[in-house]
Amino acid sequence: MTPAARLQAAAEILDRILGGAAAEQALTSWARASRFAGSKDRAAIRDHVFDALRCKRSFAHLGGQMTGRGLILGLLRAEGQEPAAFFTGEGHAPAPLSASEASHAPPPMPELVALDCPDWIAPELKDSLGPDFQAVLQALRHRAPVFLRVNTARITRDAAALALLDAGIATRAHPLADTALEVTANPRALQRSAPYLDGLVELQDASSQAVVAALPDLEGAQILDFCAGGGGKALAMAARGADVTAHDAQPRRMKDLPERAARARAQIALTDSPSGQFDLVLADAPCSGTGAWRRTPGAKWTLTPGQLARLRVTQGDILDQIAAHVRPGGWLAYATCSLLNSENIAQIGAFLARHPGFAQTRTLGLTPITGGDGFYIAILKRNHP
Numbered sequence: 001m002t003p004a005a006r007l008q009a010a011a012e013i014l015d016r017i018l019g020g021a022a023a024e025q026a027l028t029s030w031a032r033a034s035r036f037a038g039s040k041d042r043a044a045i046r047d048h049v050f051d052a053l054r055c056k057r058s059f060a061h062l063g064g065q066m067t068g069r070g071l072i073l074g075l076l077r078a079e080g081q082e083p084a085a086f087f088t089g090e091g092h093a094p095a096p097l098s099a100s101e102a103s104h105a106p107p108p109m110p111e112l113v114a115l116d117c118p119d120w121i122a123p124e125l126k127d128s129l130g131p132d133f134q135a136v137l138q139a140l141r142h143r144a145p146v147f148l149r150v151n152t153a154r155i156t157r158d159a160a161a162l163a164l165l166d167a168g169i170a171t172r173a174h175p176l177a178d179t180a181l182e183v184t185a186n187p188r189a190l191q192r193s194a195p196y197l198d199g200l201v202e203l204q205d206a207s208s209q210a211v212v213a214a215l216p217d218l219e220g221a222q223i224l225d226f227c228a229g230g231g232g233k234a235l236a237m238a239a240r241g242a243d244v245t246a247h248d249a250q251p252r253r254m255k256d257l258p259e260r261a262a263r264a265r266a267q268i269a270l271t272d273s274p275s276g277q278f279d280l281v282l283a284d285a286p287c288s289g290t291g292a293w294r295r296t297p298g299a300k301w302t303l304t305p306g307q308l309a310r311l312r313v314t315q316g317d318i319l320d321q322i323a324a325h326v327r328p329g330g331w332l333a334y335a336t337c338s339l340l341n342s343e344n345i346a347q348i349g350a351f352l353a354r355h356p357g358f359a360q361t362r363t364l365g366l367t368p369i370t371g372g373d374g375f376y377i378a379i380l381k382r383n384h385p
Contacts, residue, residue, distance in 0.1 A: 004090075006045050010049050017053070017298065052075055054116065054300075056116060058074065058114055063077065063104075117137050127341065128342075136339065140293045140294050144205070144294035144368075144373065145371065147204060148190075150181060151201065153238075153240075154199070157178065163194070164190075164193065167194060172184055174206045175371075176372055178213070179209050203232075204232045207370070207375040208372070210375070211364070212237060214377055215237070215333055215379065218241055222243045223278055226321075227248060227286065229253050230253060231260060238267065239264070243267075247271050247274045251270075277324075281326050281330075283333070286315070290337075291336075291368070291373045291374020294368065312342060319332075320354070329384050332380045332382065333378070334378045335377040337374060339374045357382060357383050358382050
């Protein structure tokens with residue numbers, strides 16, 4: 001496919017997303033119907049689509065319309081490229097620019113348009129982020145780095161970096177965690193590489209790794225990962241010597257965990273109904289995902305005040321559930337990939353008011369300014385009776 005044909009395909013996919021389709025669903029449907037597209041074509045189109053979703057408001061402003069075509073026009077103008085060079089109508093290129101498209105002169109952008117921030121959530125984000133509001137929102141407009149977690153139960157970070165380099169994948173150590181490597185070249189080769197297939201490295205955001213690193217000593221500890229999802233944190237805790245049991249309210253999310261654990265040579269038990277008490281219970285709770293908008297930009301525009309309110313209720317319920325699974329003298333860890341105080345600090349404050357037998361010992365808040373996703377963790381200790 002030509003560069004122009006890729007832009008036209010991206011515009012068509014974006015129209016489906018604007019019509020209500022989920023981004024991954026729209027991309028998959030297009031790929032299945034377009035067998036002629038090679039892997040490089042699909043990767044380039046995917047990049048165009050996600051770049052446009054991260055910057056939907058500002059690109060529509062630059063392109064003059066909230067359509068797939070308008071977003072692609074805005075993308076090109078944001079990159080300083082001349083749209084007419086691609087909008088030629090030749091072959092599978094987008095149709096030529098209309099007179100109004102060619103003459104569009106966008107006025108200065110309001111702050112929230114330039115930051116690609118939904119209006120309704122901006123006040124709470126400003127309150128939660130303080131002076132970092134603009135810098136964080138700007139960071140969320142760009143692609144997230146690709147991070148790896150080194151399985152230090154089997155290999156050192158330096159040795160893993162050398163093994164990846166032998167596979168043609170360049171990395172550098174990242175300061176957020178002593179297990180973190182940032183991929184700086186050839187990330188698309190990762191899942192075919194020997195270090196990945198041998199379980200020496202796993203894809204995991206650096207902030208997510210920092211959350212695990214913040215936990216108390218895990219050697220020999222019995223741990224319940226209550227909201228395990230795909231199991232990234234469960235694997236990271238097992239690599240630190242913990243005896244991990246993984247649970248998720250939707251067990252299908254854990255379907256790949258046994259295979260991943262086998263590749264990493266880790267032992268992780270799965271359960272649909274956890275029972276008993278543990279040395280540490282971790283809940284990476286369902287949340288707004290505001291800290292991960294770079295990776296799931298569609299969620300930025302589909303989140304509603306009603307959904308956020310329901311998530312807060314769910315978070316409080318989860319905290320109450322896991323409290324019973326923490327043995328006296330044990331630890332409760334509550335994490336989200338949210339930037340909002342109402343899902344983080346306020347939830348812990350309300351929990352402590354309901355459960356005076358717990359005491360907060362540490363909190364950690366991270367934003368994309370530090371390189372990884374936005375993450376929050378609070379670590380609480382249960383007092384002995």
